[in-house]
Structures are given as C-alpha cells and as structure tokens.
Amino acid sequence: GEDVEQSLFLSVREGDSSVINCTYTDSSSTYLYWYKQEPGAGLQLLTYIFSNMDMKQDQRLTVLLNKKDKHLSLRIADTQTGDSAIYFCAEISGNQGGKLIFGQGTELSVKP
Amino acid sequence: DAGVIQSPRHEVTEMGQEVTLRCKPISGHNSLFWYRQTMMRGLELLIYFNNNVPIDDSGMPEDRFSAKMPNASFSTLKIQPSEPRDSAVYFCASSLGQGRSEQYFGPGTRLTVT
Numbered sequence: 001g002e003d004v005e006q007s008l009f010l011s012v013r014e015g016d017s018s019v020i021n022c023t024y025t026d027s028s029s030t031y032l033y034w035y036k037q038e039p040g041a042g043l044q045l046l047t048y049i050f051s052n053m054d055m056k057q058d059q060r061l062t063v064l065l066n067k068k069d070k071h072l073s074l075r076i077a078d079t080q081t082g083d084s085a086i087y088f089c090a091e092i093s094g095n096q097g098g099k100l101i102f103g104q105g106t107e108l109s110v111k112p
Numbered sequence: 113d114a115g116v117i118q119s120p121r122h123e124v125t126e127m128g129q130e131v132t133l134r135c136k137p138i139s140g141h142n143s144l145f146w147y148r149q150t151m152m153r154g155l156e157l158l159i160y161f162n163n164n165v166p167i168d169d170s171g172m173p174e175d176r177f178s179a180k181m182p183n184a185s186f187s188t189l190k191i192q193p194s195e196p197r198d199s200a201v202y203f204c205a206s207s208l209g210q211g212r213s214e215q216y217f218g219p220g221t222r223l224t225v226t
Binding site for chain 1: 116145154155157160168203205214215216217218219220
C-alpha cells in the first residue's frame with residue numbers, strides 16, 4: 001500500500017536554512033502537501049505541489065519534487081524560532097479519492 | 113472565515129461512558145474527514161464524507177465508533193462505550209471537493225478516557 005516516510009527530528013540554528021525530506025511510494029500521487037503542527041494545535045496547511053511540477057516557491061518556503069525518486073523536500077530559508085513545530089508530508093493518491101496519506105512528521109527544533 | 117470548528121476542545125471521561133465529538137466544517141466545503149492522532153500510531157484517517165455521505169470508513173477502529181453527518185454543516189463522531197485506549201487527539205478536516213483538494217484542519221479535541 002501507500003507509504004510516506006520522514007525522518008523524525010531536525011535541529012538547526014536560527015537564521016540557517018532547514019531542509020525536511022520525505023519519500024513516498026505511490027507513483028500515482030497527484031498532489032503532495034506540507035502541513036505544520038504547533039504544540040496543542042491542529043495541522044496548518046503550508047503549501048502543496050502538483051505532481052507535474054519540480055519546484056514551488058512561496059516566500060521563505062521552497063518545495064522540491066523529484067518524481068523519479070519519489071522524493072519531496074521542504075526548505076525553510078532563514079529559519080526562525082517560530083518555525084519550531086512538527087512538519088508533516090502528505091500525499092493524495094491517484095486512486096484513493098480524498099484520502100491523505102501522512103508521514104510520521106518531522107520535529108523541527110530551532111535553536112537561538 | 114471561522115475555519116473548521118470542533119467541540120469540545122478537551123474531554124475527560126470515565127471508561128464505559130459515551131463520548132460525542134462535534135465538528136462544523138468550513139462553509140461551502142463538501143468533504144469532511146475525521147482523524148485520530150496518537151504518539152504510537154501518528155495520524156490515522158478514521159472516516160470521510162462527501163456531500164454528507166460516508167465514502168470510506170475503513171479506518172474506524174471497531175463498532176464502538178460511529179460517525180454521522182446529518183447535514184452539510186455538522187458532523188459527529190461517537191464512541192460508545194469508551195475505553196482508555198481511545199485516548200487521543202481527534203481532528204476534523206474539511207475540503208472543497210473529494211480528491212485533489214487541500215484539507216483544512218480544526219484545532220482538535222483532546223480526549224482522555226480514565
């Protein structure tokens with residue numbers, strides 16, 4: 001079945017760039033998403049990319065998609081302490097209707 | 113826009129009691145999703161509705177769980193009887209359409225069953 005994998009932890013210093021990686025298995029994925037979850041809160045949609053795109057940039061966020069390797073990354077430029085959160089990668093499978101398949105989440109810790 | 117509204121935000125109950133979680137999706141959205149989040153299992157999709165009709169309930173753990181969507185602006189997730197292993201954060205999300213449409217999450221209900 002479909003599977004989405006992420007590393008569990010990432011620690012960076014304030015001002016550095018953060019790169020959070022994700023791999024998925026479903027080659028029929030059409031949309032891939034990044035969500036952010038702050039402590040005690042729900043998931044906030046950050047950005048998404050359609051599977052026929054290689055890159056999408058939105059202010060400090062850059063999403064890169066390597067469809068051949070089924071690899072997705074989220075780069076956060078000039079990382080701030082307010083970016084500390086758990087980041088989830090998710091895919092919508094082409095044959096699963098509206099079901100989002102989530103990774104385990106990467107906990108980003110930003111040190112001052 | 114008020115976003116997805118869930119109530120209650122926190123629920124503490126004793127084992128064996130009935131628990132009802134409520135969700136109001138974003139107005140105009142026609143798909144609604146219920147998720148459960150735990151440390152052990154991460155985020156799990158329990159059930160989702162499209163135009164108030166349940167489409168996929170394969171994630172519902174067992175018969176103690178049931179979900180309804182009587183109209184486009186309201187859904188409930190009920191657990192009867194509740195057990196300690198049901199303790200989790202339950203999220204509701206809505207989207208404009210089934211399939212390729214981004215989902216917007218509510219703040220969640222933190223359920224503790226003692």
